[in-house]
Amino acid sequence: MTDTNLNTHKQESALTRIIRASEVDTRMLGMIVVLVVIWVGLNIATGGIFLSARNLYNLAVQTSVVGIMATGMVLVIVARHIDLSVGSVMGFIGMVIAWLQVDIFPLNAGWNWPLSIACGATLGILIGIFQGWFTAYRGIPAFVVTLGGMLAFRGGAFLVTDGRTVAPMNKTYQLLGGGIDGSIGTTWSMILGIIAILVIALGMYRSHASRVKHGFPTKPIWLQLVMFAVIAAVIFGFVYIMNSYNKPRSDIGRGIPVPVLILIAVVIVMTLLSRITKFGRYVYAIGANPEAAELSGIDVKKVTTFIFVIMGILCAIAAVITTARLNAGTNSMGDSSELLVIAAAIIGGTSLAGGSGSIPGAILGAVIMQSIENAMILLGAGSGERMVVMGLVLIVAVWFDTAYQNSKK
Amino acid sequence: MTNNKTPLIEMKNISKRFGGVHAVENVSINLYPGEVVGILGHNGAGKSTLMKMLSGAIEIDEGEIIVNGKKASIKNPRESRALGIETIYQTLALADTLDASANLFLGREITNAFGVLNEAQMELETRKVMKTLNPNFTNITDPVNSMSGGQRQVVAIGRAIYFNAKTLVMDEPTAALGPAETTMVKDLTLRLKTEGIGIFLISHDMGDVFELCDRVMVMKNGKDVGKFDIEEVTRDDILSLIIAGQLPEGWKPRNKK
Ligand SMILES: Nc1ncnc2c1ncn2[C@@H]1O[C@H](COP(=O)(O)OP(=O)(O)O)[C@@H](O)[C@H]1O
Ligand SMILES: [Mg+2]
Numbered sequence: 001m002t003d004t005n006l007n008t009h010k011q012e013s014a015l016t017r018i019i020r021a022s023e024v025d026t027r028m029l030g031m032i033v034v035l036v037v038i039w040v041g042l043n044i045a046t047g048g049i050f051l052s053a054r055n056l057y058n059l060a061v062q063t064s065v066v067g068i069m070a071t072g073m074v075l076v077i078v079a080r081h082i083d084l085s086v087g088s089v090m091g092f093i094g095m096v097i098a099w100l101q102v103d104i105f106p107l108n109a110g111w112n113w114p115l116s117i118a119c120g121a122t123l124g125i126l127i128g129i130f131q132g133w134f135t136a137y138r139g140i141p142a143f144v145v146t147l148g149g150m151l152a153f154r155g156g157a158f159l160v161t162d163g164r165t166v167a168p169m170n171k172t173y174q175l176l177g178g179g180i181d182g183s184i185g186t187t188w189s190m191i192l193g194i195i196a197i198l199v200i201a202l203g204m205y206r207s208h209a210s211r212v213k214h215g216f217p218t219k220p221i222w223l224q225l226v227m228f229a230v231i232a233a234v235i236f237g238f239v240y241i242m243n244s245y246n247k248p249r250s251d252i253g254r255g256i257p258v259p260v261l262i263l264i265a266v267v268i269v270m271t272l273l274s275r276i277t278k279f280g281r282y283v284y285a286i287g288a289n290p291e292a293a294e295l296s297g298i299d300v301k302k303v304t305t306f307i308f309v310i311m312g313i314l315c316a317i318a319a320v321i322t323t324a325r326l327n328a329g330t331n332s333m334g335d336s337s338e339l340l341v342i343a344a345a346i347i348g349g350t351s352l353a354g355g356s357g358s359i360p361g362a363i364l365g366a367v368i369m370q371s372i373e374n375a376m377i378l379l380g381a382g383s384g385e386r387m388v389v390m391g392l393v394l395i396v397a398v399w400f401d402t403a404y405q406n407s408k409k
Numbered sequence: 410m411t412n413n414k415t416p417l418i419e420m421k422n423i424s425k426r427f428g429g430v431h432a433v434e435n436v437s438i439n440l441y442p443g444e445v446v447g448i449l450g451h452n453g454a455g456k457s458t459l460m461k462m463l464s465g466a467i468e469i470d471e472g473e474i475i476v477n478g479k480k481a482s483i484k485n486p487r488e489s490r491a492l493g494i495e496t497i498y499q500t501l502a503l504a505d506t507l508d509a510s511a512n513l514f515l516g517r518e519i520t521n522a523f524g525v526l527n528e529a530q531m532e533l534e535t536r537k538v539m540k541t542l543n544p545n546f547t548n549i550t551d552p553v554n555s556m557s558g559g560q561r562q563v564v565a566i567g568r569a570i571y572f573n574a575k576t577l578v579m580d581e582p583t584a585a586l587g588p589a590e591t592t593m594v595k596d597l598t599l600r601l602k603t604e605g606i607g608i609f610l611i612s613h614d615m616g617d618v619f620e621l622c623d624r625v626m627v628m629k630n631g632k633d634v635g636k637f638d639i640e641e642v643t644r645d646d647i648l649s650l651i652i653a654g655q656l657p658e659g660w661k662p663r664n665k666k
Binding site: 210211214216276277278281284285287288289291292293294295296297298355356 | 487498506515518525529533
């Protein structure tokens with residue numbers, strides 16, 4: 001072999017070597033740095049309000065809806081499709097849930113809210129099958145199918161109650177929105193944080209042990225310990241901040257808000273789905289080279305349809321949180337949120353060329369977008385100014401990314 | 410050749426049209442175990458199309474394929490693989506953002522009882538296969554789009570030989586390779602041949618053809634313009650078939666001159 005990689009790597013600095021050895025995506029690391037810089041900057045600009053426990057709590061709740069849908073959008077874009085309908089689908093499902101809960105089912109019945117959520121989820125699955133089937137089996141570009149869906153489901157959201165807002169929602173259901181009582185309290189938050197840290201420690205240990213057993217190359221122990229310490233510190237810090245924001249007129253800490261808990265659960269499930277299952281592998285293979293995927297015997301159409309079904313379920317989850325938080329169903333819910341969702345995925349490193357993208361990256365993307373929006377509200381900017389800035393942020397982010405990708409070659 | 414055995418593959422009167430283009434027209438060819446059959450011809454002669462029908466990448470218009478004496482209906486790549494036919498495509502058909510191990514097992518992943526990928530096992534197997542093909546190949550976990558053309562080709566070859574193929578289709582397997590890797594592929598071909606695997610080899614390299622093939626078929630404009638034992642023909646005979654579609658005037662088999 002003429003080109004072994006012994007000589008091809010130029011002299012690397014110690015830092016690049018460490019980053020390479022850590023196998024942390026350099027792009028992801030860059031984004032974390034950007035996020036920290038933005039946070040510090042926004043905190044100075046807002047005179048210390050931005051990084052207050054109260055604001056970070058709100059930021060976390062605000063991020064969860066876009067974040068949940070962004071995890072599905074990553075798979076859609078990785079497979080070389082797009083879904084422009086997510087905002088409308090979320091609004092439509094939210095209206096159906098609110099209408100069932102308030103107008104159809106007896107409001108105080110215990111089974112009301114679980115059943116209305118189940119109906120919403122089923123609707124999400126059906127919408128996913130509908131859009132996925134047209135895209136995969138009828139060969140209509142997803143751009144067209146979901147552009148149609150964007151119009152149709154927005155219309156649907158209006159038609160459910162002829163535009164009337166439905167309120168109030170069931171009392172228990174409201175907790176899912178993260179309002180005053182919509183968090184799990186300080187003790188449970190601490191317990192969950194500790195469990196998370198233990199699980200990560202166990203996972204890292206087992207993966208290391210398995211590589212040693214098979215004689216594969218491993219990362220240096222000190223580096224793994226540093227990575228673990230950083231992750232543990234972030235988890236602990238997050239729990240600490242959520243616990244130090246008190247309920248109104250009391251010194252009872254709130255703890256982790258329910259929507260954020262749902263987001264964390266969604267991120268875990270979606271990350272596992274994309275990384276350790278056949279399905280996830282096939283999504284990436286289809287995006288990398290659809291023809292190769294077909295030649296490898298992958299049922300590309302089935303996998304594609306399934307991606308849209310997952311997207312539908314995630315829209316239903318987002319609809320639940322939105323209606324619970326608003327304590328109402330309105331037909332404008334999710335209006336233009338498809339743009340935030342797509343932007344979060346792209347800022348998070350999902351390539352429009354297909355075949356690459358990560359779910360944690362999309363969450364970081366969502367946090368960055370939401371941080372800027374949140375800070376602008378704190379600074380008194382109107383919605384017009386916010387839209388201008390968010391649009392420019394998206395363009396600049398992709399511009400930087402393109403430059404970065406080119407510089408790597 | 411050993412005509413008393415059942416052929417591994419019999420392709421009979423195969424035709425394929427793409428719109429107005431007759432890509433393959435009434436071509437018949439068979440393949441015996443332990444035999445290398447070269448498919449030769451200009452670009453656009455229909456070689457890849459003929460082989461893709463065997464691999465299930467495209468469907469046959471007319472004709473039939475018989476595998477081990479039994480009529481087979483190959484409608485997709487899965488059915489072809491199930492019959493022990495493995496293909497190294499001219500385009501390699503690799504998923505570029507995935508690593509060597511993911512590509513080797515693409516569509517046939519090793520999973521545990523819960524359907525979860527067994528990455529460690531797959532990486533282990535991949536390291537073993539790659540070692541037999543090229544001892545210097547260590548960047549198993551890099552995405553294949555960061556590899557050289559030669560390494561990518563080695564991944565595609567590894568994928569075809571790992572699953573115990575009975576029939577191997579190699580569509581220009583050495584096109585992207587340097588001299589050392591080309592020698593490796595030739596050695597590999599001869600080794601697989603002695604193991605009783607039947608190989609269809611598409612190649613433009615006359616050196617390879619005369620070193621490896623037992624028989625050749627030359628195609629021109631989708632038609633079979635001649636099938637010969639390799640001992641019967643010379644380089645010039647083959648070039649004449651490829652270019653003009655016929656043998657030089659006054660041709661006699663080279664081994665019977
Ligand atoms: N998928 C396709 N659609 C339309 N025409 C095709 C397709 N594949 C091959 N062809 C045509 O069929 C003919 C044979 O192509 P091919 O089998 O690739 O030739 P070869 O491999 O011998 O170079 C060419 O004229 C080519 O343009
Ligand atoms: Mg060809």
